[in-house]
Amino acid sequence: MTSEPTPHAPARKGDELDARKAAILEAIVTEYIGTAQPVGSSHVAAAQSVTVSPATIRSEMVALERDGYLVQPHTSAGRVPTDKGYRFFVDHLATPGQLGPQQREKVSNFFTGVQGGIEDVLERTSSLLSDLTSHAAVVVGPSHEQAPIRSVQVVGLSPTRALIVAVLSDGAVENRPLEFSTEMDDETLSNASAHLQRIFSGSTLAHVPDIPKSGNSDVDSICALAKTTLSAAAKPGDHEPVYVGGPSRLAGSFDAIETVRGVLTILEQQLVVVSLLRDVIERGLSVAIGSEHGYESLASCAVVVAPIEVDGQRAGAVGLLGPTRMDYPAAMAAADVVGRQLSERIEADRGAAERSASPGRDTRG
């Protein structure tokens, strides 16, 4: 965003830090992430990257505290990074993380071995990510709005009730109940099914086309109902494909039980989770720390996000939810790898679907 920092310029309003301050901050963040204990000047002095004495470090720490990168829980305690401190660490200091060999293997085993519908894959991916990082994980799948409809069918359950089942080209299946005011026989349903199939095939849930009259008023009323029902299914927030993996890990991450409760409560609200991840990504971030995302009850949490991208389009996200003192490099690496692999997987599926659709064959026999 801003111009490259001049190393020796005085810190411009907390924008940059000179090399020594940065090294000290890095040492503090690293140690605090490991020990969860406030870090004192002598510990910092022990770090490889810092060569000055504890006394000098102390005076630097005073400055870092004044600028908001550190806080002291109380006088005569060590320092603890603030959200701003973590932010600087993530933006300027953290060396890109790497997955360990066993982790790497877990991931590749997972993606070569996993099978099942897309919902299954997403669900299990959330477990994988949680497993890799020991944090709670979240996977938000591609919204179904944009996927072309592959098949629509109306299945009667009773004379006045039916199910409309739409299969999308990404392999997702949306189904909604339909309730009729008058009784419909199976032949009418079957005709409506065929009619809908002809009209809807290839369009998306976000833009279902209008339905031309068929000449049969019952069929037309079923179709009209089907159209509104399917359009509603695409509305965000109703049935977003959200999968949460390993929420129990949260209990290990925080010692205050009310914090755990607050975070769990957030995770129960799918809509909130979706918009949280979307907001973070839209702000161009991969990490949101503490107060950076607006949620009060996530104040002691950090969120690490990686996008799912299919054909260059954003198609969901994977995320990790942990304490602000989490291992950012490792978490970012894990999210990144998993996000990327998941993207590839979905892309491969979808690519195959499109290739087969392109010859313009009609699905109807």
Added chain:
Amino acid sequence: MTSEPTPHAPARKGDELDARKAAILEAIVTEYIGTAQPVGSSHVAAAQSVTVSPATIRSEMVALERDGYLVQPHTSAGRVPTDKGYRFFVDHLATPGQLGPQQREKVSNFFTGVQGGIEDVLERTSSLLSDLTSHAAVVVGPSHEQAPIRSVQVVGLSPTRALIVAVLSDGAVENRPLEFSTEMDDETLSNASAHLQRIFSGSTLAHVPDIPKSGNSDVDSICALAKTTLSAAAKPGDHEPVYVGGPSRLAGSFDAIETVRGVLTILEQQLVVVSLLRDVIERGLSVAIGSEHGYESLASCAVVVAPIEVDGQRAGAVGLLGPTRMDYPAAMAAADVVGRQLSERIEADRGAAERSASPGRDTRG
């Protein structure tokens, strides 16, 4: 089970208690549930149902402790009920609970207002139950094994991949991906779809019939694959319909964070949840307290269960998971009412489906 207790008979091996001991135990359980503090003899003496002096109560408490109904956290503390104590309370003492007026209203509003597919209804029911009781709730829906198949369709996604979608008469939709070793064109898929629809319609996932040869080897191989895939879908443990509501409530129920973690971990394992509830019901219980269910990490939990019954058949269960010191009458009442209403709802849906199926109409147009 056993004959009516003779009030003055000596307690037969912890089987029964005389009236006074029972009253004392009841007072202790009731108070402990309310306060979570060990209950002393003077508190018991304050209860309406107990008219003797603290000294007498103390000697009775010694007996109750010897028989395993109570424990003392330490000398000179009050008494706390054991699992056995709670068990006696639940079996012999607890007056059947009643829902409060607002709760009653919540339930009826819910069941009149809820709409959507069965999955939605079950999911929201778990939230309702959690909301009513402030405990974590679990809903296990009817297994799909026994529901007649209403419709089967194979939808092509790519030349070698397709989705088989089965709609069951209870409104559930099962879908599985199919992977072909050779490319299939849409006409073949369509023929296979029609063939499967004819054969499978009306049978259950648990007993899918064999498929007669169609004369087309591609169609036959698709059908064979479809049969094995669908049969596998009915296998228990793979995709049991389990819904957990309000897991965050657990964080409020326990003060030891590891307990919360342990219980959350259990709840993440659908298969465990299903068998837990099934075991409890099969033993003819509606409550399992502490060590009564075999799970180590649920030792400080009680499970309250109510069956879902459709046409006299067990078709799942609703359950509550809370601390052993939970308000059993209230929890049992809530589970009972919700289970009953949910049963009615499902029964109504299914009844309608069967009525419409009985005329023997063929779904195929």
Added chain:
DNA sequence: CTCAGCACTCCAGTCTAGTGAGTGCCAACA
């Protein structure tokens, strides 16, 4: 600017004593 030295702060742990809720036992009583 750096840093060793030093006085100071304050948490965390340990010890002490005091308090109070609660017990078990016993002798007296109905």
Added chain:
DNA sequence: TGTTGGCACTCACTAGACTGGAGTGCTGAG
């Protein structure tokens, strides 16, 4: 014989005093 008041005792919990140690800020010398 069962019930009860009285009494000595136990023991968690709390508050206060004390201490050790980690850590700070400041200062003066190099």
